[in-house]
Amino acid sequence: MRALVAAGALAAAIVLLSVPLPAQGRGGAAPASARATAPIDLTGYWVAVVNEDWRYRMVTPPKGDYRGVPITKEALKIVNAWDPAADEAAGEQCKSYGAAAVMRLPARLHITWQDDDTLKVDIDTGTQTRLFRFAAGGSTGSSSGKPTWQGDSTAQWERAGGRGGPVTGGSLTVTTRNMRAGHLRRNGVPYSANASLTEYFDTSSAPSGDLLVVTTVVDDPRYLSQPFIVSSHFKKEADGSRWDPTPCPAR
Amino acid sequence: MGSHAMPGPMTSFRCVIVGAAIVLASALPAFAQFEMVGSWAARNTEDISRDSYPVDYVGLPLNDEGRTRALAYNESQLAMIERQCEGWPQFYYVQGPFGLRIWSDTDPIKGTTISYTIGAWEDRAAMTIWMDGRPHPSKYAEHTRSGFTTGAWEGNTLVARTTHMKAGFLRKNGPPSSDQATMTSRFYRHGDILTVLVVIDDPIYLAEPHIISKSFQLSVAPISPIGPPCISTFEGRPPGESVPHFAPEKNPFVDELTKMFGLPRDAVLGRPETLYPEYRKTIQGKYVPPPPCTRNCGAPPVR
Numbered sequence: 001m002r003a004l005v006a007a008g009a010l011a012a013a014i015v016l017l018s019v020p021l022p023a024q025g026r027g028g029a030a031p032a033s034a035r036a037t038a039p040i041d042l043t044g045y046w047v048a049v050v051n052e053d054w055r056y057r058m059v060t061p062p063k064g065d066y067r068g069v070p071i072t073k074e075a076l077k078i079v080n081a082w083d084p085a086a087d088e089a090a091g092e093q094c095k096s097y098g099a100a101a102v103m104r105l106p107a108r109l110h111i112t113w114q115d116d117d118t119l120k121v122d123i124d125t126g127t128q129t130r131l132f133r134f135a136a137g138g139s140t141g142s143s144s145g146k147p148t149w150q151g152d153s154t155a156q157w158e159r160a161g162g163r164g165g166p167v168t169g170g171s172l173t174v175t176t177r178n179m180r181a182g183h184l185r186r187n188g189v190p191y192s193a194n195a196s197l198t199e200y201f202d203t204s205s206a207p208s209g210d211l212l213v214v215t216t217v218v219d220d221p222r223y224l225s226q227p228f229i230v231s232s233h234f235k236k237e238a239d240g241s242r243w244d245p246t247p248c249p250a251r
Numbered sequence: 252m253g254s255h256a257m258p259g260p261m262t263s264f265r266c267v268i269v270g271a272a273i274v275l276a277s278a279l280p281a282f283a284q285f286e287m288v289g290s291w292a293a294r295n296t297e298d299i300s301r302d303s304y305p306v307d308y309v310g311l312p313l314n315d316e317g318r319t320r321a322l323a324y325n326e327s328q329l330a331m332i333e334r335q336c337e338g339w340p341q342f343y344y345v346q347g348p349f350g351l352r353i354w355s356d357t358d359p360i361k362g363t364t365i366s367y368t369i370g371a372w373e374d375r376a377a378m379t380i381w382m383d384g385r386p387h388p389s390k391y392a393e394h395t396r397s398g399f400t401t402g403a404w405e406g407n408t409l410v411a412r413t414t415h416m417k418a419g420f421l422r423k424n425g426p427p428s429s430d431q432a433t434m435t436s437r438f439y440r441h442g443d444i445l446t447v448l449v450v451i452d453d454p455i456y457l458a459e460p461h462i463i464s465k466s467f468q469l470s471v472a473p474i475s476p477i478g479p480p481c482i483s484t485f486e487g488r489p490p491g492e493s494v495p496h497f498a499p500e501k502n503p504f505v506d507e508l509t510k511m512f513g514l515p516r517d518a519v520l521g522r523p524e525t526l527y528p529e530y531r532k533t534i535q536g537k538y539v540p541p542p543p544c545t546r547n548c549g550a551p552p553v554r
Contacts, residue, residue, distance in 0.1 A: 050526050051462050052298035054309035055512055058531060062512070062541045066549035068299035073552040106528040125528060158441075160407035169406025171439065200441040204408065206450055206460075213439070213464045215446045225553045230297040231446050231464035242529065251540070 033116035034134035039159045039170030040203050042119065045243065046109040046212050046234035053230075058106050060186040060251055069189050075223035082188025084251035094248040097126035098149040098182030100191050100218045103199070104232050108243055109212075119155060119172075126248035132174050147193055151179035172201040184218065184228060186251070191228075195220035210236035284404050285440040287367050290474035291467035292350040298465065305504035308426050308521030309514065317427055317456030318520055322499035324425025330488045331495075336374075336481035338396050340419035340428055343375045345436075345449050345465045352474040358383075367402065367409075373478030380411045387414050394418075394430045409438040421451070421461065426521065429455035443469035458523040513539045 050057050053068075066079050087093055097105070107125035114120040119132040132155035153176040161168035176197040184191050200215040211233055218228040298310075308321060328334050344351065352370035357363070364382045371377040376395070380402040387399055398416035402409055413434040421428050432453035439446045444466050451461040488495075497503070508519045515534050518525040 047527060049462055050528075051310040051312075052464070054518060054525075055514060056299075058518070058525070059514065059534070059538050060540050062544045064544035064548050067547070068296045069549065070294075070296065071549070071552055072554050076552050106531060108528060158407070169408065171407065171441070173441065200439070200444070200446065202408070202437075202439045202446065202448070204410075204437050204448060206435065208450070208452075208460050211448065211450070211462070213437075213446060213448045215439070215441065215444060215464075215466050217444065226294070227468075228296055229294050229444065229466045229468065231448075231466045233448060233462050233464045244529065 034119070034155070034157065035113050035116045037157065039157055039161075039167045040172070040201075042111045042172065042201060042203065042212070043113065044111060045237040045240050046111065047237050047242070048106050048108070048232060048234050050106050051233075053104075056185055057104060063187055065187060066185070066189045069184060069228055070224055070226045071189065072223055072225050075190050078190045078223070079188055084188075088249075088251075094126060094128070094149055095181075095188075096183040096186040097123075097128050097248040098191075099130060099151050099153070099176045099179050100182060100195055100197050100216070101184050102126065102128055102130070102150070103214045103216055104230055108237070109234060110240060110243060124243055124245045127245045128248070132172070145178075147178045147180045149180050149182060151176040151197070171203075174199045174201070190223050191218060191220045192222040194222050195224075212236070284409075285407060287353050287409065287438065287440075287445075288355050290350060290352050290470040290472065291445050292470035292472075292474065293348060294466070294468055295348055298346070298463070304507055304511075305424055306502060306519060307424060307508055308422070309508070309518050310526065311421060311426055311521035312457055312459045312461055312523035312526060313426060313521035314456060314458040317453075317458075318522075319499045320456065321424075321426040321521070322502045322505065323496050324420075324427075325495035325497055326424065327488070327495035330486040331492070332483045332485065332488070332490055335483045335486070337419075338374045338376060338481070339423065340396065340416050340421075340432075341375070341378050341398050341400075341413055341434060342421060342428070342449065342451055342463070343372075344369060344378065345447050345463045346422065347372060347375065350470060350474040351445075351467055352476040354476065368476075370474070370476035371478055373481055375478075377477075378413070380409075387412075398434070407439070411436040411438070421453075421456075427456050429453055431455055432457075445469070512541050 055061060063082050064080055071079065087095055102123055105123070105125045107123045110122040112120050114131065117134045121130040121132065123130070128150060130150045130153060132153045134155045153174050155172055155174045157170055158173055159167050159170040176199070179193065179195060179197070181193045182191055183189060196219050198217045202213050204211045213231055213233045215231045216229065218224065305326060306322065308318070313321065349372050353367055355367050356365045358365055366382055367380040369378045376397040378397060378400055380400045382402050385401065387401060392415060394415045394417045396417055398413045400411050400413040402411035413436070416428070416430065416432060418430045419428050420426060428451070432451060435450045437448040439448070446464065446466045449463040451457070506516070508514045509516055515525070515538070524530055
């Protein structure tokens with residue numbers, strides 16, 4: 001009986017040891033930075049390959065076309081009232097370049113470390129910049145006040161491996177709040193200022209080159225009846241020779 | 252009692268410990284792995300244009316031979332009794348509108364995963380991903396609708412490679428795939444989201460690899476592991492008739508998307524340069540947005 005109890009305790013210990021432990025701040029040491037503990041390297045130039053939804057991404061689709069987006073009746077009114085000239089006149093021409101839509105644009109990304117705990121993503125189409133801040137302990141952070149097109153993004157590494165062994169890869173999770181209301185598509189399909197965004201960044205090495213896939217989940221209690229989920233893929237480029245910042249036209 | 256005595260408490264204790272350790276070590280997946288098994292619903296919020304028009308190759312990197320073959324395709328081929336149940340190649344699992352039912356086969360002794368299977372649809376064969384380290388067959392082995400797929404975990408990603416597929420189509424409207432095409436699938440899981448990144452290589456019909464990424468959502472409602480049976484029937488083309496086709500340069504639908512949506516012909520015909528951001532500069536000032544959408548503009552809002 002004692003043997004069984006001891007074995008049970010050992011099994012429990014093994015299971016407990018198998019639970020992943022945070023990579024930062026263990027043993028009272030200063031937490032390692034997000035850059036130092038990155039399980040994958042996202043830095044560099046990436047180009048979107050538009051194999052999917054071409055006519056919704058490469059060109060502005062017809063007014064009133066919202067196929068694939070689970071909008072609400074309230075949103076439909078906005079879809080049918082879309083007026084790009086009015087957006088331009090109001091200085092709102094970047095509505096389709098906000099965080100909830102920008103990774104789906106035909107664009108190049110330039111990802112760099114702004115500092116040890118902030119990943120910076122520049123997007124040439126629309127000349128936008130996103131900042132992914134790594135918060136200690138996985139905190140969701142707090143909004144910085146006034147909403148912006150790119151909102152406030154909190155980042156967290158998800159690590160593969162562990163159990164005392166080496167980290168064997170991983171991914172990046174980014175949550176974004178405090179966005180200005182914008183458009184999911186360039187023809188005025190809306191998301192509201194209450195929308196929240198969750199993104200997952202995964203990489204892979206392929207014989208034809210490194211790939212990045214960004215899975216985007218937009219939740220919007222006002223304009224979406226269910227989460228809007230898309231995954232967009234990018235190829236890594238050797239350098240920034242094709243980097244081409246452009247303004248964000250409303251049409 | 253000598254050496255044949257009943258085992259003492261310490262011997263029994265060691266046996267239990269060793270046994271427990273073996274069970275734990277073999278039955279638990281490595282930490283990096285995730286649970287693939289389940290029903291994964293397609294939300295159909297992406298790549299929704301797909302195959303609705305006879306000549307719609309936008310987003311495909313076809314080479315000249317692939318484009319010519321595609322333009323020769325006539326969808327009336329599907330009325331031929333011998334082609335009705337031919338089914339689509341494995342690429343269709345990330346292109347079709349349906350969800351995935353995935354199950355595993357487990358080694359009864361070691362507890363390891365021998366294979367994962369992605370269930371079939373009516374018009375796509377099941378795909379078994381062999382996880383037990385077996386090699387791919389000889390290049391001379393039979394090619395099938397299922398193809399042959401092996402998989403391995405790379406960190407927190409399941410990477411599966413499919414070979415030995417029969418020649419078929421990249422989309423249902425005729426862009427071809429050859430029997431030399433291969434497919435690499437990468438599965439990433441984040442909570443209840445399963446994202447699949449697929450890279451299709453085809454030295455015969457593609458100018459560069461064709462990439463598809465699609466996300467599925469874990470479903471409480473079970474998704475069928477099989478489709479309904481496909482039953483051939485007479486659809487107006489008697490057996491033995493010639494195969495419906497077009498002379499590629501005379502395909503009557505070649506300008507349909509350009510007229511309907513103002514899309515440039517190079518994009519409609521799947522030229523690889525149209526996949527990249529800089530292509531927008533070449534159409535700047537030429538693209539005329541079509542008139543507002545009046546029908547089939549999207550699913551009616553539910554609230």
